[in-house]
Amino acid sequence: MIYYIEIVFIVCLCCACTLFKKGIAWTKVFAILIFGATWLVLALRGSSVGADTQSYINYFWMIDEMSIPDLIGKINSPNRELMDVGFAIYVKVLSFLTNSPQIMLAISGGFYLYVVYIFAKYNKLVNPIYVLWYICLAPYLTAFNLVRQCVALGFCLLSWMKYNENKRKAYFLWIIAVLFHISAVVWAITFVAKKIKPSRKLFVAVFGLLVVLFFWGGKIIYYVLSFFPVYQYRYGQNGVYSDMTTQANGVVFLWIIIVLCAALVAFKTNWGQCLDSLKFEKIVYSLIAIAFFMLGNRIGGVQRIAVYFQPFWVPLLCDFGKMYEKKVELLYTIAVTVCAVAFFFLQIQSDQYSPYVFFWNNI
Structure with missing residues (x-):
């Protein structure tokens, strides 16, 4: 649990530093520190951390041992022996580059967290206090379990941000998301909502x-x-x-x-x-x-x-x-932050996340 507490501590420290260090350069420094902390905890987790982590590790080894013809055959099989097509191809490509499933978990988690940062920036919420809200309230811990769905979510968020700028690109990103996880079809709601x-x-x-x-x-x-x-x-x-x-x-x-x-x-x-x-x-x-x-x-x-x-x-x-006016907004922000951190600590009590074990301790 100490590693989750360290994430909250680092973000709170960055929040305090914003009172003295302002500007675009410092904002980037704080973003790198927070991203690094959250990504490392996500990327270095052992197979016992996260309900489905071991399943994804086993899936990587299964794909790694398949030949290309076997992979195509199972993708096209009527009973869908493999997970969604996009994710199967993604894992196969990674298996050519590395024999470590941990790299797959690290890249998937890194992509997702980077998109969440872009999403926060898009909504003008790069202040560390709002990033803390994303960590505590948005599905950061979900990324420990739903690896391929969080990759799909990353593409969905990119699609939402790109819609007004380039509709074709938005639809293309959404299709990629669906290929990674079929449940991403629900994102079609966002295209209707914009109209x-x-x-x-x-x-x-x-x-x-x-x-x-x-x-x-x-x-x-x-x-x-x-x-x-x-x-x-x-x-x-x-x-x-x-x-x-x-x-x-x-x-x-x-x-x-x-x-x-x-x-x-x-x-x-x-x-x-x-x-x-x-x-x-x-x-x-x-x-x-x-x-x-x-x-x-x-x-x-x-x-x-x-x-x-x-x-x-x-x-x-x-x-x-x-x-509301500044004083009320400040009190509200403090209250939400306290509730968000409490919610986060409530979540990490689950045996899905605690005790935290590094991957090298599972070898």
């Missing part, structure tokens, strides 16, 4: 739809899974992973805060004069994440959909704080 004019009535409608999803989403999801035999086998009503539901614990309190922030931002914003075209999207995606996390308490695997939209929690929380 909708925001309003308070629309917020109420979206909130209503998400309530319906929570109560009756199970039937819809099981129906959709019936068209995908492999995933029906895994996550269907009697699937292999149907009992892999999430446990809310103290997280419900966090969900309530985010829902309240979303509602207040939605109703206090004059959407007719709002110049931030992405503000409404942050609200919608944050609520989508909560809806699927709540649904994940009853249906195994559904929480994977929520992971795609969880990074939008931080920009939403920041938008809420900026609605």
Whole structure:
């Protein structure tokens, strides 16, 4: 656990330094320090840290031993013997360059964390205190488990940031994400959301739809899974992973805060004069994440959909704080930071993350 505490300490130290050292150069220094700390803890973890780490290590060895014709044959097999095509090809290419699965974990984690940094910068949230929120509230710890989905999430976030600049490139990045993890198809929601004019009535409608999803989403999801035999086998009503539901614990309190922030931002914003075209999207995606996390308490695997939209929690929380005067915003920032760190420490109590073991101790 000490290594997770060190990450929080380094970020807090960088936050304190920003009071004395300002400017673009120092911002880059703080970013490098924080990125280095978070990446090293993620990249050097042993096979016992993270629920699926050992599975990905075994997958690397399996792909490494396959010939190209065998790999193509299994990719095209009707029962999908391999994971998604993009990830299988990615691992095969890496196996030509290295015989260490740890390199795969390090590169995958590095790519994901770098995209999260770009995402924070895109939302003008490069202050270390906001980066701490990303570490504690956004799926940093999820990257210890869902390696290929976090790579897919990285491509999805890049797609979202590139959409207004180059739609074709955005669609291309999304397709890559789907090739890495089929669940990334849900990112198509973001393309629809960008074409909708925001309003308070629309917020109420979206909130209503998400309530319906929570109560009756199970039937819809099981129906959709019936068209995908492999995933029906895994996550269907009697699937292999149907009992892999999430446990809310103290997280419900966090969900309530985010829902309240979303509602207040939605109703206090004059959407007719709002110049931030992405503000409404942050609200919608944050609520989508909560809806699927709540649904994940009853249906195994559904929480994977929520992971795609969880990074939008931080920009939403920041938008809420900026609605008030400086003194109130400062108190709010302190309160959120304390809650975020508490949430982080609650998470690392899980045997998925603790005790932390370096990979060389598993050899």
